Amino acid sequence: MKIDTSNWTDCRIGDYFEKLDLKCRKINFNKIVDCSEYPSEEFSLPLVNAKHFNNGIQFYGRPEEWDSAEMTIDIVSNGAIATGDVFAQPQRTGVLWDAYLIKCRYEIKSEYVLHFLACVIEKCVKQYFGWNDKCTWDKVKQKMIKLPVALNGEPDWEYMETYMKRIIDESEKRIECLKTGLSLENVLIS
Numbered sequence: 001m002k003i004d005t006s007n008w009t010d011c012r013i014g015d016y017f018e019k020l021d022l023k024c025r026k027i028n029f030n031k032i033v034d035c036s037e038y039p040s041e042e043f044s045l046p047l048v049n050a051k052h053f054n055n056g057i058q059f060y061g062r063p064e065e066w067d068s069a070e071m072t073i074d075i076v077s078n079g080a081i082a083t084g085d086v087f088a089q090p091q092r093t094g095v096l097w098d099a100y101l102i103k104c105r106y107e108i109k110s111e112y113v114l115h116f117l118a119c120v121i122e123k124c125v126k127q128y129f130g131w132n133d134k135c136t137w138d139k140v141k142q143k144m145i146k147l148p149v150a151l152n153g154e155p156d157w158e159y160m161e162t163y164m165k166r167i168i169d170e171s172e173k174r175i176e177c178l179k180t181g182l183s184l185e186n187v188l189i190s
Contacts, residue, residue: 003163009149013121014141016155017102022067022095035059035096046091050079050098056087059096066094071108072101073118075125077135084129086122088114100137106155112164113157120145 026034036043039060045068049058056074070092076085078098090111095101108114124145129135148156176182 005146005148007148008146010144011147011155012141013124013143013145016106016147017073017104017141019137019141020067020069020072020095020101020103022069022101024061024066024094024096026065029065031059031096034065035061046089046093047096048074048076048087048089048093048099048101049096050076050082052076052079052082052085055089056082056085056099057093061094061096063092068092068094069101069103071114072103073114073121074099074101075121075135075137075140077137078131080131083131084122084126084135086118086125088118090114102137106157108157110157110161112168113160116160116164120147 024034035047037059039046042062043060045061045063045066046057047059047061047066048056051058056076070090072089072093074087074089074093076082076099079085082098088111089101093101104117108117121140124143125135125140128143129139148159150156150158
């Protein structure tokens with residue numbers, strides 16, 4: 001579905017987001033014994049890395065050993081395929097390598113808004129970066145994105161929320177049609 005962005009405002013990414021400095025707190029970190037490829041009771045903190053799939057999460061760590069944050073956006077800085085991938089990370093998440101987390105300077109409480117922002121950022125950055133030109137924060141923060149703006153001049157969070165809810169609702173209806181064998185014509189698209 002095409003979206004009209006003609007009334008949206010250009011915004012410099014670095015003016016709306018800040019890069020978080022999240023690290024492993026364990027002095028003698030060893031990826032083989034201090035991470036797991038699968039979540040468990042011990043390894044329950046998602047760790048982002050240069051991962052093209054699985055929402056950028058490649059490993060899990062012990063929560064007490066990692067700095068972490070929630071309601072962030074993950075940008076993959078390196079990787080043959082994943083460079084420039086952007087993922088919403090609503091849950092508490094840490095950073096292993098080759099990726100970083102950014103947080104909106106406005107308080108974001110809605111996962112829908114977070115997903116909207118991640119999509120807008122990826123649309124802007126994915127095309128510019130690759131294996132030979134890493135997607136570093138110093139470069140990304142200078143890029144311009146378009147955002148819907150409310151009458152008060154701030155980003156239109158309500159629009160972002162409503163738009164993403166509608167997209168997800170329509171997608172769920174389409175999936176249900178596929179599961180039940182109903183025609184997709186029965187799904188209302190507005």
